[in-house]
Amino acid sequence: MADSRERRVDLGRGLHLHSPLLVASGTFGYGFDAPLVDRRALGAIVTKGTTLRPRQGNPPTRIAETASGMLNAIGLQNPGVEHVARAFAPAWAAWPLPVIVNVAGESIDEYRAIARRLSGVAGIAGFELNISCPNVARGLQFGVDPRLAGELTAAVRAVTPLPLMVKLTPNVTDIVAIARAVADAGADSISAINTYLGMAIDVPRGKAVLERGAGGLSGPAIKPLALHAVWQVAAAVPIPVVGVGGISSVSDALEFLMAGAAAVQLGTINYSRPQAAREILDGLTAFVEARGVDDWRSLTIRPARVPSHA
Amino acid sequence: MADSRERRVDLGRGLHLHSPLLVASGTFGYGFDAPLVDRRALGAIVTKGTTLRPRQGNPPTRIAETASGMLNAIGLQNPGVEHVARAFAPAWAAWPLPVIVNVAGESIDEYRAIARRLSGVAGIAGFELNISCPNVARGLQFGVDPRLAGELTAAVRAVTPLPLMVKLTPNVTDIVAIARAVADAGADSISAINTYLGMAIDVPRGKAVLERGAGGLSGPAIKPLALHAVWQVAAAVPIPVVGVGGISSVSDALEFLMAGAAAVQLGTINYSRPQAAREILDGLTAFVEARGVDDWRSLTIRPARVPSHA
Amino acid sequence: MSVATCAAAIVVRRSVPMAGAVELVLEHPAGAAAAQPGQFFQLAVNAPRAILRRPYSVAWIDPDEGQIGFIFNVVGIGSAWLASVREGDAIDLLGPLGQGFAIQAGSRPAVCVAGGLGVAAFPALVSALIARHRPVVFLQGARTSSQLLPAARLEGANLRLATDDGSAGHRGTVLDLLAAAPLVDADVFACGPIPMLCGLIDAARRLEVPLARIQVAMETPMGCGTGTCLGCVTPRRGGGYLLTCTDGPCLPADRIDWTLMVEAVHG
């Protein structure tokens, strides 16, 4: 790959990536599986959502395929922060690749406790806050309410010196308001977006395919929606935005970078095409070199206001 | 088709359909094109969105294909209500098929004026209010705010005795709140959903594919999202819900009926498979007859709460 | 429109008429009986993730054999799928659709202007013109000689060539051939990239050729192909829009707002 120092990605607070490609939370485990993905193509790994205590997750069926998409309701199965700190972080500390821990909780205290536990632990490069989780006290998701989202971000910001990425849910009327709130509250970067709420019914059995009923839609089907969200958010906040949603080709990744994303995350595509990360990075590199561009950010076609659909 | 009187669909206020299949607004014009669609398979036609004055619509490019989906930003090109009343309604009056006029406006007065003009005109079977339009005065869509949506519905309700279907936008945090508001305000039925805001970028040209920038996503890609919306809304309101979004097969239609829809609208599929309406009606009929079910509503697998995605 | 059908047709022959292009010959008696030069069909493509049909001009029509031909190049997922189709496979066709080229009565010479794959729309038209004993001057442009449709496919026409690399005919674009063409009192038929069409319009204005005598076959992305989606518009002279699929694709040049056309493409 050509001189990547020139094209480093800066996600704030000293988090510099040599590649604009990250792997999305829940699609790469904790970095120990998926041996066929070429890690040298990655700027960072984002882990599976991690909670304070271990979680067993939802009963099967947990996933279903839809037209160019995939529904999932995994239920945040994970070994808990303690296991991550003791069993995984030491290994990560020896990797050249920064590992960002995706954090999930049901209360501000839980998020804060996880960030506290992992801050300063060798091998932890930063956090991605999954704010698509239901707030048990308030009975609605942190991510759908600007005030809640801001409070949560500020609370975690207060307990960690590490880079803080906040991941937005797209299931809202005004994602820009949420983005502004978390940026104002001290997020170093924003990742957009998490999955869209969806459902599938098994007609012969006359019941929801997913045991949980609803699930989150990911994959190429949602790419146009995710791109629009990134386009809006990137125009509204002063911090870097990491685009995620349905990216499966060089051209998809370029769309997000042109829309104003500083980097992108590959998710569902990792399941079917482990070689995608390498192919996409090579394609992006060839594209910018052909254009003589020396910085990913210069690909953006922003600023430009998108009139809303009429 | 077997005895369809038994399986009539009741959309309220005397609007009875002999088939649970409607064609979605904007995918069938005003009923004069698409000769290859078998009208006998249809319970009703929903027209292109109609405004008070004629509209030329947006400059090209207006459409773009995405993974299992289609983006459009037509800009409500239509001949205006006067032309509809004079040139189209007389023809409709002679059809066995009820024609529902999709109404769009930028102020409550506009919606009301359109409904007034068409009420009592022979050939107009009812209205579908497209509330995904920006309210010029308030600067946000009617459809994203329960109060605005309720006001609009009540205002139109007050000026027409015709059946009133209100079409919800899915681009909201809580579609159930909007649904309840329009039901309380006097809607006879609800159609869900309209398109999802999306975008595509033409990478070689470095600009949005659609001249308007953003557009509405339709087609199979959105089916899981639309199904989830219908599942939630049907559980929350006492009036019939018409499901719409990505339906392209018998099984898709059955999913919506099982989720609680009283009927469904076929949209984007009409473009690529004009024979779809006939095939789907035959498939639905065979399915219910095999089950010995004498009423479409009895297909529903509601009530059942869907826990939100975690 | 009313004669349009939606049916599966068998691919009886697949060939490569010129470099970078594929020709499919389909068994389609109804289509062959109904189609006019310049009309198009909507071809269903079974490509992963594709949901819309793809519009293609009928390249030639053989009512006697009950066959029609399409000539295309691979620019994306749909055309890639079509190019992968094998003889004996079936393709679902919707058509014929839209307005073909209008052939006025009389003996005025015809000048055809084809750029790149735009030539695909012409074999049927040339046969029709020759059958009416109209003299046909055919201006064809391509990047290089191997990408030119062979003269045999345009039999009877007075063929004049231009290639970017000069490997055949004039070195330059098809527009350079306009100067020497008998435009002034001819019926002009054109199909090709928008910039070529715009260049033709400019030349016509300079040479004072009435735009009403120029017919262009427009290519815009299409949703339905039958006038219901309103997705395929071409700016109309005097305001508003034409539906490329039902008002066109073949349109008299004077009905189009060429200034907006340019903006739509290059803006």
Added chain:
Amino acid sequence: MSVATCAAAIVVRRSVPMAGAVELVLEHPAGAAAAQPGQFFQLAVNAPRAILRRPYSVAWIDPDEGQIGFIFNVVGIGSAWLASVREGDAIDLLGPLGQGFAIQAGSRPAVCVAGGLGVAAFPALVSALIARHRPVVFLQGARTSSQLLPAARLEGANLRLATDDGSAGHRGTVLDLLAAAPLVDADVFACGPIPMLCGLIDAARRLEVPLARIQVAMETPMGCGTGTCLGCVTPRRGGGYLLTCTDGPCLPADRIDWTLMVEAVHG
């Protein structure tokens, strides 16, 4: 896992081993060298709208020829696409993946229990057992005789059949054959519909066959096949879940919570 590769393999033969099933033979030296009986591959399907690979057990393995075989039936869009593949086409394979059948040392007899397409997982296992001179009793059940995998594909095994319509062997299900099988001091290998597996477990409990000596090949929908999506879980005895793709698909029956298993399927 570490030997898994992701590569395109050529289909050298396509056939119909039994009614309603398709067999694909792939040229895949690396896979043939690495694969163990009971392991699976993730096959990329180029079907419209499909985005995930489809998991298939390796039916048989021929390291000398560098070939592997898959046997499957058409239940949806992915398998329909695989069934449409022609000899000479390439399929993108990821694998071998997961835990195959564990063949303990010793000379204990083996009892294989296969229902429907579950039989697809067995030819490789039977060859391996026979090679180790293990006596193999093979219980195969199907709807009707034409849907049974021919005996020749299970050479060396003592084959006992059951069909729902009695057209071959016992009239009834494969479970009816358990009573007469030497279960008690055998290693048991099973693959088939969940209800069959549950019936086997019940029978084993009645006959006091330790579940630890029964290995089942589980089939659940899969996202990745490599342990990252957590989408393929099987309820674990004692709580929590096993990943079918990496802990399995071949699992000792005593590691599975069969009560939850039933709920997950019929609940």
